[in-house]
Amino acid sequence: MAEFAHLVVVKFKEEVVVEDIIKGLEKLVSEVDSVKSFVWGNDIESMEMLRQGFTHALMMTFGSKDDFNAFQAHPNHVEYSATFSAAIDKIVLLDFPVVSIKPSSTCQADA
Helix, strand or coil: CCCEEEEEEEEECCCCCHHHHHHHHHHHHHHCCCEEEEEEEECCCCCHHHHCCCCEEEEEEECCHHHHHHHHHCHHHHHHHHHHHHCEEEEEEEEEECCCCCCCHHHHHHC
8 A cells, every 4th residue: 555645835924923723733633543654844945936926835644544544533633723723824734645756765665
């Protein structure tokens, strides 16, 4: 079964303290066993016309779509979603099975 990814591209509202949102996400993923990995970053390189106002990307991976579904239904995720949603100016979500062409070196070491 293929890994499953949850990609979030977001622009937070001006008044939001992004570090607090990220700390909340870090706490959330540490509490939910179905999350295999979590990475995030703040865009600092893209031209504004290409970025379209989005500033941050977040990605979680799961062992399977079933693990992703378990995360979506987890009470801690449901609770934190209200906080996260209130902080958003605009968002794009993509949820997809991972097709790995060149796995990271950590994935190769695990194989």
